[in-house]
Amino acid sequence: MARRTKQEAQETRDAILDAAAQVFYAKGVANSGLEEIAELAGVTRGAVYWHFKNKVDLFEALHDTLHEPFMEVILHDLENDHPQPLKQLEELCDNVLVELADNAKKQRILSIFFFKCDYSGEMAQVLKKQEAQQVKSRMLFDRYFERAQAKGHVNPMFDPQSLSIGLWCYLTGIVQEYLRYPGQIDLKHQAPQLVAQFFHGLNHHP
Structure with missing residues (x-):
C-alpha cells in the first residue's frame, strides 16, 4: 500500500x-x-x-527535469574510455540535438527558460542556481577535451576549458535559434553537419 x-x-x-x-x-x-x-x-x-513550496520552487524543479538526465547521460558516456574522445563528444552533441528535435515537451521547457521568464526579483536566485548547474555540465565537457589532448588529437595550444565554453555557447546558440525560429533550422537532419563544423578545426595533425 x-x-x-x-x-x-x-x-x-x-x-x-x-x-x-x-x-x-x-x-x-x-x-x-x-x-x-x-x-x-x-x-x-x-x-x-x-x-x-512556491512557484519558484516549481520552476526550479522543472529545470531539474532536464538538467539531471542530461548530467546522467554525460557521466555514463564518460565511463567509456573512447579511443577518439573528440568523436565521442561530437556524437553526444549530435544525439542531444536530434533528440531535442523529436521531443516537443523538452522544446517547450527550454523555451520557457530562454524566452518566457524574467530572471529578476525572486527569480534572480534561480539564475544563480542555473549558472552553477551549467558550470558543472560544462566541466564534464572539459574531460572529453583533456582526454583528446592527452591522446594527441587536439592542438596542445588549445585550452580545454575554453573549448568547452566555445562548444557550450555554440550549442546554446543553435538551440535558441531553433526554438525562436523553428522553420529556419531542420535540426533533426542538420544537427550532424552543424556539430561537425565546430569539431572540424580541432583535429590535430602533428
Missing part, C-alpha cells in the same frame, strides 16, 4: 510539472499562477503546495 501511495504521489508531482510547463509556456512565468496550474493538473492547490 505504501508503495502504491509513493507511486501516486510521484504521478501527481509529474502531472503538476507537466501542467506548469504548459501554463508557463502559454502565459510566461510571471503571469502564471499556481491556481491555474493546479486546475490544469487536475489537483487541488494544496496538492501543489505539498510538492512545491
Whole structure:
C-alpha cells in the first residue's frame, strides 16, 4: 500500500510539472499562477503546495527535469574510455540535438527558460542556481577535451576549458535559434553537419 501511495504521489508531482510547463509556456512565468496550474493538473492547490513550496520552487524543479538526465547521460558516456574522445563528444552533441528535435515537451521547457521568464526579483536566485548547474555540465565537457589532448588529437595550444565554453555557447546558440525560429533550422537532419563544423578545426595533425 505504501508503495502504491509513493507511486501516486510521484504521478501527481509529474502531472503538476507537466501542467506548469504548459501554463508557463502559454502565459510566461510571471503571469502564471499556481491556481491555474493546479486546475490544469487536475489537483487541488494544496496538492501543489505539498510538492512545491512556491512557484519558484516549481520552476526550479522543472529545470531539474532536464538538467539531471542530461548530467546522467554525460557521466555514463564518460565511463567509456573512447579511443577518439573528440568523436565521442561530437556524437553526444549530435544525439542531444536530434533528440531535442523529436521531443516537443523538452522544446517547450527550454523555451520557457530562454524566452518566457524574467530572471529578476525572486527569480534572480534561480539564475544563480542555473549558472552553477551549467558550470558543472560544462566541466564534464572539459574531460572529453583533456582526454583528446592527452591522446594527441587536439592542438596542445588549445585550452580545454575554453573549448568547452566555445562548444557550450555554440550549442546554446543553435538551440535558441531553433526554438525562436523553428522553420529556419531542420535540426533533426542538420544537427550532424552543424556539430561537425565546430569539431572540424580541432583535429590535430602533428
